[in-house]
Amino acid sequence: MGMTMTQKILAAHAGLPEVHAGDLIEAKLDIVLGNDVTTPVAVNAFEKAGFTEVFDNEKIVIALDHYTPCKDIKSAELCKTARDFARKHNITHLYDVGTVGIEHALLPEQGIVGPGDCIIGADSHTCTYGALGAFSTGVGSTDMAAGMASGLNWFKVPSAVKVELTGKLQPYVSGKDVILHLIGEIGVDGALYQSLEFTGEGVSELSMDDRFTIANMAIEAGGKNGIFPVDEKTMEYIKDRFTREPVVFEADEDAEYAKVVKIDLSELKPTVSLPHLPSNTKTAEEVAGLHIDQVVIGSCTNGRISDLRSAASILKGNKVADGVRCIVIPATQEIYMQCLEEGLLKIFIESGCVVSAPTCGPCLGGHMGVMAAGERAVTTTNRNFVGRMGHTESEVILASPAVAAASAVAGCVAVPGTGR
């Protein structure tokens, strides 16, 4: 019996000729990641357990992206703990205010992660790097501490859900609509403990930014990881970024899948997830007209340049509706600079948006856009749980940058490209 793409990467990193779903293995890690929320807890665990050395100072990444620039004294203390640890252990990849971006946009952009890698990150959206053909999964702080100490971690080899993509996306439909649609189909535990392996001719129609968005939200279906095959677009993306040798893995033809889901990209419409679960999906058209108070365009899911171009194309020459606050957050400094050079910042500011420095801030109700009771937002983020963006009686509707921008202009949930 053959192996899935994920299983092949895990086998290679465990030094085994083959692995099977359910096997418990110990795998070598290429990158261990943490942020300002999870790293301090990992540092504490690392030191309390009595470890004194990291396994490799060039394979650990600490990105202070959640509460930065620090929103209060407590978060400043957390950042200091992480920063001091990074300096003490001479961690090459410390990203602080001025260089930091939202981690899951930053690592691929900086060429830190690439095809064939085995990566853990103490952040659930670490699954994003599957877009590059890597095995990458979110873990907790103790896992991060163990990874930093040993360069190894334990994994239960996952079975897989195969997602076969065909066709081509319609205008104003993007990777976000693909993943929201999929989560709506299979549910928030539809891929629990499993890999989501994306295949089919439709993959080549998806931009890298679309693939990052799709892999990013694998966790919202309960998935251990999401993964895309490596193709010309992947190689083009990593060229001039990734300096290690990429290792390309392909699923065996006789690989076994627990389930197969087929999606015709050409049939998808702009899709939203209503409160309070990402699986609570509707087409934007079905709920058009729902009043909103806030729009957030950014996050590790949708803060990349093509997301901001898409939003800007809709905001250009228009105004954010009265009574709506529209917050735009380029995910990294490089993307911020691109927005500047392409004139997107001007479009955002002229239309009445506020543009923030890179931060996860509002996505988790941290800062930069926390909501009051009774308020509702359309956001390009990834979770719409109770209280996610502020008060427990506030509501989050998940959507693509195009839907979010159209909604900002309309003052209610709107369908991009239709004037509604």
Next chain:
Amino acid sequence: MMKGKVWKFGDNVDTDVIIPARYLNAPEPSELAKHCMEDIDSSFAGTVQQGDIMVGGWNFGCGSSREHAPVAISASGISCVIAASFARIFYRNSINIGFPILECPEASAAIQAGDVVSVDTKTGVVKDETTGETFQAKPFPPFIEKIIEKGGLLPYLLDNQQADNKHK
């Protein structure tokens, strides 16, 4: 063997309601415990008793990777969580910090809030002392049992490193 009163919650209990992100800037267990579950049951943190047991539905602990979630539950006094299924990062995190969790759909469906339940984590036997019903949870694989026995992943790793060094 553990025995305690049950706090019952539904399906898809997410890490944002277990411990909201607004409290993650103070990660000390005692601080986290003060706000545990407050967005779905504001009475929980003030009334939970040491040794009580939490019962959840499907996909318990879904959402973020924050280890603060099992830490908050454990620090609140809860001795063990029983659920129909667990989200995978919550599952790993609980094992890694040596906090007992049991997967048992039958127990999750039958046990009611306020019941007194006893749990043997070694055998996986769950008994609802209020109704007399017993349930069998899935046992842990031996490797995971070892981690829990050692009190978590890091003590387990240290033990292994020390054992390796002795062989060298």
